[in-house]
Amino acid sequence: MFDITRMEERIPIVERILLRHLHPERQNRIVTDCLAEMLRHEGRLPVDRLSREVHVSLRQIERVFQENIGVTPKTLSSLVRYQNVWKDALYNKNFCVQDAVARFGYTDQAHLLKEFKKFHSVTLRDAVKQAQDMSHFYNI
Numbered sequence: 001m002f003d004i005t006r007m008e009e010r011i012p013i014v015e016r017i018l019l020r021h022l023h024p025e026r027q028n029r030i031v032t033d034c035l036a037e038m039l040r041h042e043g044r045l046p047v048d049r050l051s052r053e054v055h056v057s058l059r060q061i062e063r064v065f066q067e068n069i070g071v072t073p074k075t076l077s078s079l080v081r082y083q084n085v086w087k088d089a090l091y092n093k094n095f096c097v098q099d100a101v102a103r104f105g106y107t108d109q110a111h112l113l114k115e116f117k118k119f120h121s122v123t124l125r126d127a128v129k130q131a132q133d134m135s136h137f138y139n140i
Contacts, residue, residue, distance in 0.1 A: 002019075002069070002119075003121075010097045028064055028068050030049060030054065030056050030060070030061060030064045031064055031065065031069065033053055033054040033056075034050055034061060034065070037050055037053050037054060038050070038073075038076065038077050039080060042080065042081060042083025042084045042104060043057070043078065043079070043080030043082070043084060043104070043127045044081060044104060044105040045077065045084065047074050047077065049063070050073060056139055059083060061098050063069075063071050067075050069093060078115060078119075079119060081104050081105070082115060082119045082120070084102055084104060085104055086116070086120070086127070088100060088103075089124060089127070090128065090131055097113070097124070098113060100112060101135050112124075
């Protein structure tokens with residue numbers, strides 16, 4: 001999927017992957033509680049603190065995530081944080097990378113930009129430019 005650069009081609013692939021994991025019989029309270037906390041904290045909650053918030057050991061959270069989602073809680077939390085940065089970059093007319101560094105808990109600008117590129121496969125600047133070129137798709 002990371003080789004695909006066009007957003008229109010990525011969306012159906014991601015939707016299929018996510019829908020495969022939404023079977024009610026596979027739902028797990030630990031995963032549900034952790035996801036709720038990750039979303040509430042916009043992906044900024046360290047995994048050890050997440051463990052304390054949901055009252056489950058770190059090791060058990062890691063095991064349950066691997067069994068139910070296929071990624072570590074840290075990876076999923078990073079993805080949630082990336083999604084929030086991307087949304088902010090798209091829809092906030094006054095978006096500033098330095099403000100995003102502070103808001104989303106990155107160590108510095110280079111950390112944010114490197115993580116963004118890891119998930120998006122292009123730089124933040126290029127991604128925003130591409131989105132603006134496809135403004136009819138993103139409603140921006």
